[in-house]
Amino acid sequence: MATRCGNMSAMAALTSHESSVVGDVATGLFIGGQWRDAEGGKRFDVEDPATGQTITQVADASVADGKAALDAAVAAQDEWGQTPPRERGEILRSAWEMITARADDLSLLMTLEMGKPLTESRAEITYGSEFFRWFSEEAVRISGRYSVAPAGGSRLLTMKQPVGPCLMITPWNFPLAMGTRKIGPAIAAGCTMVVKPAALTPLSMLALAGILAEAGLPDGVLNVVTTKSTGEVMEPLIRDPRLRKLTFTGSTEVGRGLVEQSAQGLLRLSMELGGNAPFLVFGDADVDDAVAGAMLAKMRNVGEACTAANRFIVHESVADEFSAKLAEKMGAMSMGRGTEDGVEVGPLVEAKQRDKVRELVEDAVEAGAKTSVGGDAPEGDGYFYSPTVLTGVPTSARMFREEIFGPVAPIFTFTEDEEALAMANDTEFGLVAYLYTRDLNRAVWAYEGLQTGMVGVNQGIVSNPSAPFGGVKQSGFGREGGFEGIEEYLETKYVGIAL
Numbered sequence: 001m002a003t004r005c006g007n008m009s010a011m012a013a014l015t016s017h018e019s020s021v022v023g024d025v026a027t028g029l030f031i032g033g034q035w036r037d038a039e040g041g042k043r044f045d046v047e048d049p050a051t052g053q054t055i056t057q058v059a060d061a062s063v064a065d066g067k068a069a070l071d072a073a074v075a076a077q078d079e080w081g082q083t084p085p086r087e088r089g090e091i092l093r094s095a096w097e098m099i100t101a102r103a104d105d106l107s108l109l110m111t112l113e114m115g116k117p118l119t120e121s122r123a124e125i126t127y128g129s130e131f132f133r134w135f136s137e138e139a140v141r142i143s144g145r146y147s148v149a150p151a152g153g154s155r156l157l158t159m160k161q162p163v164g165p166c167l168m169i170t171p172w173n174f175p176l177a178m179g180t181r182k183i184g185p186a187i188a189a190g191c192t193m194v195v196k197p198a199a200l201t202p203l204s205m206l207a208l209a210g211i212l213a214e215a216g217l218p219d220g221v222l223n224v225v226t227t228k229s230t231g232e233v234m235e236p237l238i239r240d241p242r243l244r245k246l247t248f249t250g251s252t253e254v255g256r257g258l259v260e261q262s263a264q265g266l267l268r269l270s271m272e273l274g275g276n277a278p279f280l281v282f283g284d285a286d287v288d289d290a291v292a293g294a295m296l297a298k299m300r301n302v303g304e305a306c307t308a309a310n311r312f313i314v315h316e317s318v319a320d321e322f323s324a325k326l327a328e329k330m331g332a333m334s335m336g337r338g339t340e341d342g343v344e345v346g347p348l349v350e351a352k353q354r355d356k357v358r359e360l361v362e363d364a365v366e367a368g369a370k371t372s373v374g375g376d377a378p379e380g381d382g383y384f385y386s387p388t389v390l391t392g393v394p395t396s397a398r399m400f401r402e403e404i405f406g407p408v409a410p411i412f413t414f415t416e417d418e419e420a421l422a423m424a425n426d427t428e429f430g431l432v433a434y435l436y437t438r439d440l441n442r443a444v445w446a447y448e449g450l451q452t453g454m455v456g457v458n459q460g461i462v463s464n465p466s467a468p469f470g471g472v473k474q475s476g477f478g479r480e481g482g483f484e485g486i487e488e489y490l491e492t493k494y495v496g497i498a499l
Contacts, residue, residue, distance in 0.1 A: 014048075014055060018112060018339070021105050022203070027058040029065055029226065030209045032072035033219025039064050044228045046203060049115040049347040050337035050382040058202050061227040066194070066237050069223035073165040073192035074242045076220030081162045081190040083218075088187055089139035094215040096132040099125060099208075106176065106207060111338040113201045114175055115346040115383075116301055118338055128177030130465040131184040131481065138486050139188035149496075157495040162190035163268050164244035166489070167237050169230070169258070170205065171250045172198035172349055173304045178249050179205050181465070181480045182270075183212075183222065189489035191245070194223045196234060200349055202226045238262055245489065248272070249306075252429070252474045270478030270488050272306070272470060274403050275431035278424035279309035280446065282417065283317045285436035289458065291325045294409065296460030297434050299330070299387065302346055303407040304353070306475075307432045307454075307463060310404055312411045313420050319413045323372060323391050326409060330387035331373035337382070347382040348406055354383040357406035364390050364397040364410060374407070401427065417442065425451045431471035432462055453479075 014022065027043075028035040038059035045054040059065075099106065107121035114121075144159040166186055170178040179195060186193050197205035209224045227233045237243055238261045246262050247270040248255055255273040262269060279297055281290045297309035314322050338346040348354045354377055361375055374388030385406055393399070393410040400412070414420040424433055432454040435446050447455040453471035456462040463469060468479035478488050 013053075014112070018108065021108050022056050022112060024105070025056075025109065025203050025207050026210055027056060027203075027206065029059045029061055029069070030206070030213075030222070030224040031065070031069045032075075032223065033213060038062060044199065046113055046200075048112050049349050052381055052383070055112055056203070058206065058226045060229070061225045061233055063233055063236055066225055066227070066233040067240075069194045069225045070165065070167075070237050070240060070243065072220040072223050073194050076218060077162075077165055077192045080192055080218060080221050081164075083190065085139045085142060085188075085190075088190060089136040091212070091216050092132045092136035092139065092184060092187055095212050095217075096129050096136065098211045098215060099129040099132070102211075106204065108339065109207060110175060110201075110204050111346070113203045114172065115349060116338050117343045117346050120301060120346075121338070124174055124177050127463065127465070128174070128180040131177070131180040134465045134481070135184035135188040135486060138185070138483070142189065142486065142490065144492075154499055155497040157497060159493050159495065160490040161493055163489050163491055164191060165242060166191050166193040166245040166247060167234070167243055168193055168195045169234065169246075169248045169250065170195065170197050172200040173301055173306075175201035175204035176208060179208055181469070181485070182247050183208075185480075185486040186489050187217070187221070189486050191489050192221045194225060194237065196225050196227065196230060199226065199228050199230070235261055238267070239264055241265055244268060245270075247478070247488070252476075255476060268488070270480065271476035272478070272480065273431075273474060273476040274429055275306040275308070275471065275475055276310045276401070276403055276427040276429040277307060277432045277434065277452075278427075278450075279312045280420050280424060280433070280435040281312070281314040281318060281322055282420070282435070282437040282439070282442060283315035284438050284442070285315075285318065286438060287318050287321050287325065290322060290436040291329060293434065293436060293456075293458070293460030294326055295329055297456070298409050299333070299345070299407060300461065302348060304349060304405050306403070308405070309409070309434060309460075311400060311423075312409055313423050314411055314413055315420070316413045316415055319391075319411065323389060323411050326411075327372035327389040330389055330407070330409065333387050335378065335384055335386065345384075345387055345407060347384045349383065351383050353405060354385050357385050357404060357408060360399045360402065360404055361388060361390070361408055364393050364399055367394050367397045369393040369397060369410065395423070395426075403429075417446075421446060421449050425449075428474040429471070430473035431475035432456065434460060
């Protein structure tokens, strides 16, 4: 079974280096290019999920603070929208270079506030920073078209212009990357913005704001508002007629509410919501490759990812072999505080998330599933849950329908290919799917039939800054990354010219 490194209670206090990294981050509100306190000096705790101990406090914004941030974004919009594309791109390029140079400290900061092992935090820094490099290059490629009207006598001109002030609400699981893939295209397109990072993990975003200011981003283009009262502070901004776009990454339940609020202003929307990713292993698959891909698709970010494989749908002829090999690998992983050497599995982000994972596992076991490995929350400090493999899981179990967001791999079996595809599509979600097969025809049949916005064929990770990220059905709409990502921040204007 998974091993747990270190003594959590003995590590409650930060080391001097950890304290220095946390202390270097400004913890106020970033509004109009200035760091300031929240109204009334209110602050809230940020804790290390590996110990449950507070590592710092950040400003807790009020409704008035949120309005001040939007005021700053609106005031900066006209000038920023007219800034030459090359200048916007160079700012992003400079910020990418700074993030790359400071990757070690940014990784440590992320691990302290979110819990993932340092190796995973470093991978996120690399991935997240690439959105800045990608969109620094896209800034100068915004284009329109010019054509002769079919009937002659006039010319048709189209041009792209920035949408305008944007509100960005980002989640806790990828605290830097979920910001850079929204902020990058907005800066490239010429939009100003207000960013509200998750209260559980605000430090990475605050550090990013400091880097962008250092890179030369003009005052008011980026404003960061931290708050524990997200609904209270954000709703007035969403309903403000000056706001032109809302982008959100998070749960489908919250996303639905935000869409309703946005209807009054007919805002441009990008919604990256929940997932229930199927991982299909066909009878002809290379089982060892499939297990390696499953480890990536399931255990990246301790399973706390909307792209995490949620349902392993495995052909009955290879199910025993796949289950045994997956259980062996997951059971051998070492758990502990993410800053320790050799740790592969960190804590879940909070007690509430750990308790949900425990509840879903207990429900599956009560429904008849068998635990091959794991299935428990180790004693001690922090919000840990053991890597778990469940076999013989019935489709009546809640985890067939609900997003697990934890290190649990439930295995379902199928006999016919059509049955596998039907099981994979039997969900309200449609973000990503994974499939393993050595038959090209089967692969094409499967990825064309899967009702998802993304598919990984014989690979366990699909996220790439140069590719469009997004889903269908209840997983949302809009795309982030790729050539498509900047279009979310641009309006098309048509000009007819009479001759």
